Amino acid sequence: MRRALVLAYYFPPQGGAGVQRTLKFVQYLPELGYEPVVVTGPEAAGAEWAPPDASLAAEVKAGTPVFRAGGPEPRRRRGWPARATRWLRLRPPFSRWWVEGAVEAGRRAAAEHEIDVIYASMSPFETAEAAARLSRELGKPWVADLRDPWALDDWLVYPTRIHRRLELRRMRKALAPADAVIMNTPEATAQVLRHFPELRAVHTIPNGFDGADFDGAVPQRDDSAFRVVHAGFVHVRGGKGHRPTMAVRELLGGAVRGLDAGTRSHVYLLQAVQRLLERRPDLRGRVEVHLAGIVSDADRAVPGFELVTAHGYLPHDETVALLRTADLLFLPMHDLPEGRRARIVPGKTYEYLAARSPILAAVPDGDVRDLLDEAGNAFVVRPKDVEGMARVIEQQADGAARPATNEELLARYERRELTRRLVAVLDSV
Numbered sequence: 001m002r003r004a005l006v007l008a009y010y011f012p013p014q015g016g017a018g019v020q021r022t023l024k025f026v027q028y029l030p031e032l033g034y035e036p037v038v039v040t041g042p043e044a045a046g047a048e049w050a051p052p053d054a055s056l057a058a059e060v061k062a063g064t065p066v067f068r069a070g071g072p073e074p075r076r077r078r079g080w081p082a083r084a085t086r087w088l089r090l091r092p093p094f095s096r097w098w099v100e101g102a103v104e105a106g107r108r109a110a111a112e113h114e115i116d117v118i119y120a121s122m123s124p125f126e127t128a129e130a131a132a133r134l135s136r137e138l139g140k141p142w143v144a145d146l147r148d149p150w151a152l153d154d155w156l157v158y159p160t161r162i163h164r165r166l167e168l169r170r171m172r173k174a175l176a177p178a179d180a181v182i183m184n185t186p187e188a189t190a191q192v193l194r195h196f197p198e199l200r201a202v203h204t205i206p207n208g209f210d211g212a213d214f215d216g217a218v219p220q221r222d223d224s225a226f227r228v229v230h231a232g233f234v235h236v237r238g239g240k241g242h243r244p245t246m247a248v249r250e251l252l253g254g255a256v257r258g259l260d261a262g263t264r265s266h267v268y269l270l271q272a273v274q275r276l277l278e279r280r281p282d283l284r285g286r287v288e289v290h291l292a293g294i295v296s297d298a299d300r301a302v303p304g305f306e307l308v309t310a311h312g313y314l315p316h317d318e319t320v321a322l323l324r325t326a327d328l329l330f331l332p333m334h335d336l337p338e339g340r341r342a343r344i345v346p347g348k349t350y351e352y353l354a355a356r357s358p359i360l361a362a363v364p365d366g367d368v369r370d371l372l373d374e375a376g377n378a379f380v381v382r383p384k385d386v387e388g389m390a391r392v393i394e395q396q397a398d399g400a401a402r403p404a405t406n407e408e409l410l411a412r413y414e415r416r417e418l419t420r421r422l423v424a425v426l427d428s429v
Contacts, residue, residue, distance in 0.1 A: 002035070004029065005115045006026060007040075009102075009121075011038060011040035012059065014052065015052060024210055024419070027060075038064060038067065040069070041068060069097070106118075121145050122150070128144055128175060128178070143182065144182065146183055154259065154336060158249070158254035158255070160249075163254060172196050175199060176199070179200060179201070182202075183205075187342070189202055201425075210414070211354070228326070229290045230329070230331075231293060232293045234264070236267060260384070263362065263384055264333055264334045269362070270308070272386045272390040287393065294313050324355045328360050329352045334364070345367050350413050353409075357377075358377055358402050361378050362381050377405040
């Protein structure tokens with residue numbers, strides 16, 4: 001049995017999408033010859049993207065060594081302090097705390113366990129610095145796993161083009177010492193190889209789903225409503241109130257030309273439902289929109305929100321149950337000019353597929369569109385295609401046949417299969 005030192009800020013008892021990938025790798029690595037030794041943040045970490053989830057904490061196998069960075073975690077900067085930090089490229093207190101805390105916890109872990117390899121799950125991207133330092137100290141190889149493509153992410157907005165280029169330089173420097181780099185979409189891998197051809201080994205391991213989470217009968221519903229479900233965060237930034245700022249960012253080169261972040265939300269879905277109900281009043285009271293995830297005041301201010309059932313953050317097992325009882329799962333993404341390929345596939349996509357409910361995907365070109373076209377159970381439209389969304393909802397609410405999922409494709413994204421691919425990378429270094 002080899003041992004992998006797993007550096008992962010996002011880990012139970014935190015919940016949210018950023019936890020799932022690392023948690024499942026940690027869960028299944030022992031079956032494939034690696035004992036994980038986890039380095040993470042304090043149990044009471046206040047991550048914006050990771051609310052507490054006791055159901056995930058229960059999935060960490062008893063006896064798994066977990067070493068935590070010392071707290072308390074520094075408060076994240078907001079408002080003008082945060083903007084000044086970004087403009088001046090200052091190192092925020094969180095970055096310093098996490099790197100030093102992860103290195104110190106990694107040393108404690110290595111003092112108690114013989115480590116063979118270091119695996120760094122990012123973001124936070126500062127984890128690369130901690131992994132590189134521990135690699136030098138311990139004389140062990142390290143693998144960088146990027147859950148998002150960092151400075152190559154077309155969703156991210158920088159103050160100016162210079163800031164984006166400086167972040168690319170930081171990304172190159174941070175990844176250079178890694179013995180292997182893992183990206184989670186083919187497009188992200190292609191972009192890394194194009195920008196950093198000197199990297200030693202770059203692999204693609206996508207996100208996925210755990211088949212065990214979807215075992216058993218589909219939960220029964222006691223209503224006849226047509227239920228449209230979205231799980232996870234929605235992002236109204238980039239909408240009407242933010243467009244002047246986004247226009248300036250685009251002019252200065254900090255935002256990808258043609259990016260519309262406001263489509264990665266419930267804004268256009270609610271427009272579609274409202275349009276449908278205007279022409280089909282018989283569906284009023286029957287079509288429901290359910291949002292499972294943290295909802296802000298700005299999210300609630302979107303016109304048509306009275307049509308929404310807002311569940312707030314649900315534990316993962318309850319979210320899965322909601323996905324399986326949906327009549328239609330809504331998958332929105334940011335908009336890009338036609339022909340420009342997005343470099344991410346939202347993590348929820350794979351659990352949507354595993355739920356085997358039909359998917360309404362409002363997405364740009366890219367790996368996500370290719371995946372859903374092949375999956376067979378998705379209706380794919382452009383991110384702002386309100387009429388296309390309304391038409392799909394109407395047809396499905398009227399009883400059109402539910403498309404079947406491509407089970408052969410689905411098997412490629414099961415967590416055990418993905419963990420086998422991770423083990424091949426760990427073995428290679």
